Amino acid sequence: xxxxxxxxxxxxxxxxxxxxxxxxxxxxxxxxxxxxxxxxxxxxxxxxxxxxxxxxxxxxxxxxxxxxxxxxxxxxxxxxxxxxxxxxxxxxxxxxxxxxxxxxxxxxxxxxxxxxxxxxxxxxxxxxxxxxxxxxxxxxxxxxxxxxxxxxxxxxxxxxxxxxxxxxxxxxxxxxxxxxxxxxxxxxxxxxxxxxxxxxxxxxxxxxxxxxxxxxxxxxxxxxxxxxxxxxxxxxxxxxxxxxxxxxxxxxxxxxxxxxxxxxxxxxxxxxxxxxxxxxxxxxxxxxxxxxxxxxxxxxxxxxxxxxxxxxxxxxxxxxxxxxxxxxxxxxxxxxxxxxxxxxxxxxxxxxxxxxxxxxxxxxxxxxxxxxxxxxxxxxxxxxxxxxxxxxxxxxxxxxxxxxxxxxxxxxxxxxxxxxxxxxxxxxxxxxxxxxxxxxxxxxxxxxxxxxxxxxxxxxxxxxxxxxxxxxxxxxxxxxxxxxxxxxxxxxxxxxxxxxxxxxxxxxxxxxxxxxxxxxxxxxxxxxxxxxxxxxxxxxxxxxxxxxxxxxxxxxxxxxxxxxxxxxxxxxx
Ligand SMILES: O=P(O)(O)OC[C@H]1O[C@](O)(CO)[C@@H](O)[C@@H]1O
Numbered sequence: 001x002x003x004x005x006x007x008x009x010x011x012x013x014x015x016x017x018x019x020x021x022x023x024x025x026x027x028x029x030x031x032x033x034x035x036x037x038x039x040x041x042x043x044x045x046x047x048x049x050x051x052x053x054x055x056x057x058x059x060x061x062x063x064x065x066x067x068x069x070x071x072x073x074x075x076x077x078x079x080x081x082x083x084x085x086x087x088x089x090x091x092x093x094x095x096x097x098x099x100x101x102x103x104x105x106x107x108x109x110x111x112x113x114x115x116x117x118x119x120x121x122x123x124x125x126x127x128x129x130x131x132x133x134x135x136x137x138x139x140x141x142x143x144x145x146x147x148x149x150x151x152x153x154x155x156x157x158x159x160x161x162x163x164x165x166x167x168x169x170x171x172x173x174x175x176x177x178x179x180x181x182x183x184x185x186x187x188x189x190x191x192x193x194x195x196x197x198x199x200x201x202x203x204x205x206x207x208x209x210x211x212x213x214x215x216x217x218x219x220x221x222x223x224x225x226x227x228x229x230x231x232x233x234x235x236x237x238x239x240x241x242x243x244x245x246x247x248x249x250x251x252x253x254x255x256x257x258x259x260x261x262x263x264x265x266x267x268x269x270x271x272x273x274x275x276x277x278x279x280x281x282x283x284x285x286x287x288x289x290x291x292x293x294x295x296x297x298x299x300x301x302x303x304x305x306x307x308x309x310x311x312x313x314x315x316x317x318x319x320x321x322x323x324x325x326x327x328x329x330x331x332x333x334x335x336x337x338x339x340x341x342x343x344x345x346x347x348x349x350x351x352x353x354x355x356x357x358x359x360x361x362x363x364x365x366x367x368x369x370x371x372x373x374x375x376x377x378x379x380x381x382x383x384x385x386x387x388x389x390x391x392x393x394x395x396x397x398x399x400x401x402x403x404x405x406x407x408x409x410x411x412x413x414x415x416x417x418x419x420x421x422x423x424x425x426x427x428x429x430x431x432x433x434x435x436x437x438x439x440x441x442x443x444x445x446x447x448x449x450x451x452x453x454x455x456x457x458x459x460x461x462x463x464x465x466x467x468x469x470x471x472x473x474x475x476x477x478x479x480x481x482x483x484x485x486x487x488x489x490x491x492x493x494x495x496x497x498x499x500x501x502x503x504x505x506x507x508x509x510x511x512x513x514x515x516x517x518x519x520x521x522x523x524x525x526x527x528x529x530x531x532x533x534x535x536x537x538x539x540x541x542x543x544x545x546x547x548x549x550x551x552x553x554x555x556x557x558x559x560x561x562x563x564x565x566x567x568x569x570x571x572x573x
Contacts, residue, residue, distance in 0.1 A: 124532055
C-alpha cells in the first residue's frame with residue numbers, strides 16, 4: 001500500500017489549507033498527479049483554459065470563478081455602504097430566496113460565523129408562511145438567481161412583495177437582487193425600482209459562485225466581513241495555480257477521482273471543522289458537477305456516527321472535514337519538498353495508513369476555492385464537463401406540465417396507518433403494508449454499487465429533521481448501503497442532477513405531505529401547495545421514466561410522519 005500523503009498551503013507558520021490521503025486515496029495521488037503535472041492542469045485551470053475538458057465539452061466561458069478573490073473585491077465597499085444604509089433604516093433581518101448555488105454558500109458563510117440569515121429554499125407552504133410572518137418592517141429580501149427564471153425563487157419574491165405591500169410597506173425598498181446581466185430578473189428589478197441590483201459575473205455558474213455576488217451579497221448584508229473571506233481565498237490561490245505535486249487541489253482531485261476501483265461513494269463527514277453545513281455545499285458541487293453521462297461520485301453527508309463509516313467497503317471514500325489548528329500547521333514530516341509549499345510522505349501520519357481516508361481542513365475562503373479547483377480537475381479525470389447540468393431540466397419541464405393541468409400521478413396503491421403508498425405495481429410486488437413496501441424498494445438495491453436516496457418534500461422546521469435523521473441512519477445500518485438525504489425541492493438543484501444523469505444505481509424513497517396551508521403566489525394560478533406537489537410528482541415521474549425504482553409515501557399529519565419514521569427506524573432487519 002502506498003505511503004500516506006499530506007500537503008498544505010500557507011507560509012512557514014500557518015497552513016491555510018491542508019489535505020491528507022491514506023490507503024487507496026494516497027495510491028491514487030501517486031498514480032494520477034504526475035500526469036496532471038505533465039499536462040500543466042493546475043496552471044491552465046488558473047488561467048481559465050476551457051480546453052481542459054476536451055474539444056467537445058461546451059465549457060465556453062464558465063471559468064470566471066478562478067479569480068473571484070480579485071474580481072469580487074470591488075463589491076466589498078458597496079456592500080458595506082448598503083448594509084449601513086439599510087441598518088440606518090432599521091432593515092436588519094435578511095431573508096435569502098435562492099436555490100442551490102444561489103443560497104448554499106451564503107448558508108455556510110453566515111452559519112459558520114454565527115451571523116443570522118433566513119434561507120428560503122423550500123416550497124413547503126407552512127415553511128414559506130412562517131418566513132412571511134417574520135418582522136417585515138425589518139426585512140431585506142435578497143432574491144438570488146443567475147438565470148432569473150427559477151420558479152421557487154420567483155414565487156418567493158412574489159409572495160414577499162405582496163406581503164410587504166399588504167403590510168403597508170414600500171416593497172421595492174426592501175428587495176435586493178443578484179442575477180446575471182440581461183436576465184429577466186434584472187429587467188424586472190429595474191422596472192420595479194428594487195433597492196439594489198448586483199449584476200453577477202455571467203462566467204460563473206451557481207455551484208462555483210461562493211465568492212461571487214451570490215455568496216457575498218446576502219452574507220455581507222447579514223453582517224459578515226466578506227473582505228476577510230476574499231483574503232482567505234487570495235491566500236491559497238497561488239498554491240492552487242502551481243504545477244507541483246504539493247498542490248492541494250491536485251491531491252484532493254486525484255484522491256476523489258482516481259482511486260482503483262473507483263471509490264464511487266464519497267462520505268462527507270464533518271469531524272469538527274467548525275464550518276456550518278459545508279458538506280451540503282460540497283454535496284452540490286460534487287453531485288451536479290460530476291454526476292452525468294452515467295458517471296459520477298455519490299456524495300453522502302453524514303456525521304461521525306453514521307453506519308456507513310463503520311461498514312465502509314471497497315468503493316467508499318471517507319472525506320473528513322477537520323479543523324485547521326496550529327498543530328496542523330506544522331506536522332513533523334519526513335520529507336519537506338519546497339519551503340512554504342510542502343508535500344510530504346509520512347508513514348506514521350495515520351494510525352492505520354492502510355485505511356483509505358482523506359482529510360481536508362482550511363479557512364472558509366480557502367476551502368471554497370480548494371474544492372472548486374479539485375472538482376474541476378476531478379471532472380477531467382472522470383471525463384465529464386463539470387460545468388453543465390444536462391439532466392436538471394427534465395424535472396423543471398415536467399413541473400411546468402403538472403402545473404399546466406396535467407393530471408397528478410396515480411392514485412395510492414393503498415394506505416397504512418395514515419401513510420398513502422404510491423409505486424408501480426411491479427415495484428410493490430404485492431406489498432400491502434408500509435414496511436413491506438419499503439422492503440420491496442430496498443430489495444432493488446444493488447449490493448455492490450447501490451445507494452438509497454431519501455427525498456423529503458416536507459416543512460424543514462420542526463420535528464421532521466430529527467425524525468428523518470434517525471430513519472436515515474437506520475436505513476443505512478439495515479441495508480449496509482449508503483443513504484443520501486435531501487429536502488425537496490432543494491435537492492433538485494443539487495443531487496437531482498446525479499440521480500438522473502449519474503450512475504444508474506439509485507433507488508428513491510420520496511416522502512411528501514404536510515399540514516394543509518394555502519399560501520398564494522400572486523400572479524400565478526397555482527399556490528405553494530400545488531407547486532410543491534407538482535415538483536415531487538415531476539421528479540418521481542422523470543426518475544421512474546428513467547427506470548429508477550421510486551416509492552412514494554404521503555404523510556399529512558405529524559402523527560403519520562412519526563409513525564412512518566418510527567417504523568423505518570424500528571425495522572432493522
Ligand atoms: O441561480 P438559478 O438560475 O436560480 O439556479 C439555481 C440552481 O439551479 C440549478 O441551475 C439547477 O437547477 C443549479 O445549478 C443552480 O445553482
